Amino acid sequence: MAEMTYRQALHDTLRAEMLRDEAVFLMGEEIGVFEGSYKITAGLLAEFGPRRVRDAPISEEGFVGAAVGAAMLGLRPVVEIMTLNFSLLAIDQIVNHAAKIHAMFGGQASVPLVVRTPGGGGQQLAATHSQNIEVYYAHMPGLKVVAPATPADAKGLLAAAVRDDDPVMVVENLALYNTRGEVPDGDYVAELGRAKVVKEGTDITVVSYSRGALVALEVAGRLEAEGISAEVVDLRSLRPLDRPTICASVRKTTRAVVLEDDWLSYGVGAEVAATIQEGAFGYLDAPVRRVAAAEVPLPYSKPLESAALPSAAALLKVAHETLDATGFPR
């Protein structure tokens, strides 16, 4: 184990995968000479050269689609899209091509493509640069979508994505790049498609992912101080969704709250809540509540932006309300 930032974990994993497999190459805007908008690829052009660290012009549909074709011929492109927002410019290639090619051609071709891209609001980047639209991709059969919350998962899930023969969206988070945590040494590959109980508890389940998982842990700590035992489930994988892990937790705690940075309607929380009501209805002592972003385009001004984004305070309040609704003593 070594402690490092989420950013460092991503960087080191990219480098390790490139050293491990000649078919792995990186492509994206400003990832080479500029070393990446968020410096994930710092130093890699100098080490691997322009053949394997390819700066692409501003043309998301073009270079993401080119990565799809290169992957069809057996290469393993890892594409960086500067932020999740810009993935919309490439959505035809991601949704209509990367996600479809394996099934649509009867399993004769695969697309071992990784798209890395950070989501996340809270940086005062305003409406077009603050969106959490991971559900657009989580909705799509044929894609795998992961959203690591910790440096360890950043490593393990990215490594798994690179080695997987399907297109995988690795949704990073601007707010997490500088967070620190313990990362397993050596060749560490996590399993795609699995959620993780990151804190055990008995009274209430908080389900979240990415930045939200860290907020959930913080709130669980505060509840603990009040004598309330909260369990935290980090989804890690948005597609496939690990429904059994979610339901098993709620069967134990009988209460659930979802914390999500995306907008509430049709969001991750909606899917989780539906999963719980179907899979653990008889165990529920209270309605499943969701804490999500206010349904407006994200504003620039700090007080407005803060009001729109889900916070630890909002989660704490909803957790209390959920407990109170069932007469939980506190």
Place this chain on the structure above:
Amino acid sequence: MANSSRASARVEAQGRGDKSQGGLGAGDGRRAAPPLALADVPAEVLVGYYRQMKLVRAFELRASEMYTKAKIGGYCHLNLGEEATVVGLMAALRPTDYLFTTYREHGYALARGAPPGRVMAELFGKATGSSRGWGGSMHLFDASLRLMGGYGIVGGQIPPATGAALAIAYRSGPGPDSEAVMCLMGDGTTNIGAFHESLNLAALWRLPIVYVIVNNGLGMGTPVDQASAEPELYKRGCAYRMPGARVDGCDVLAVRQAAEAALSAARNDRQPSILEAVSYRLRGHSVVDPARYRPKEEAERLRSLDPVPAFRARLVQAGVMDEARAAQVDAEADEAVADAVRFAEDSPFPDPSQLFDHAYATAVPNAPSYLPGDPLPA
């Protein structure tokens, strides 16, 4: 637009904006080479081209018939009228090259060597089809033929085709034995963003690819000059300093020659280019389109240019094959298509139990495999 151009020279070329360069670049002889004549090509090869053209013609007519009999679902776009373009392009392509096509691709699959039975079975939605019943008419695929797919989204194939060329360049250098990519598209496709982004990437990175625009004069019902501000489509690469050439798509030998020159530049010089084949649709956009937007006289004029009887007559007249041989080739094509229909009819449909077989290439825990109404895993 497409039609007025046919009167002009068989190949027009445009250089990279550098006049001294000309054509597809120095050394490829594209401008200098005299047009390929019948006498330059062995008789058996010529008869082979006619056989393929006739096979495509017969196949497409039967496909149309099967569609009206509801044996074929979805959309069904035919290569009727484009047979010389189809066969000329495929004749230029090597087995080691990669082909990305549009949704109007039955003929390309056949001329590339796909068994007609498997193509027809795909149209029928059968398990023995080219894409195992998952793709249908618009999405034929055959890895062994490096037929990398028909694509239903207009121009969706262009970025992946460009990426396939990137993969070739990633793995090996230029040279006469280099693999190359041919990316087909229709005239309407040259107006989408992905076309322009891809051309820029290919020119910037010098990728071994030929972008073939099959210009049949109409994007569905819209004439080229009402959709494209530069209706001479082979010139649309000029912003990327990408050479282009236009060829008479009704002349199978001219198409082959022009495609070979473009592929040669891609292989040897990593020079991507555009090849515009001026062709036409004998019928509507798809089987269900009666093409009422086309004036009657125009439709008649186009029929008079029909490349299949024209090439047949040309070969008979030149003594390459006699009438008896021609009649035999015609009969064999009809027979091959009848066999294909029988094969498709007799083949089983995919079993619904196989619905999730191709959900993912790498198995993953919790992959959704529930049918409508099934309980969710909990």
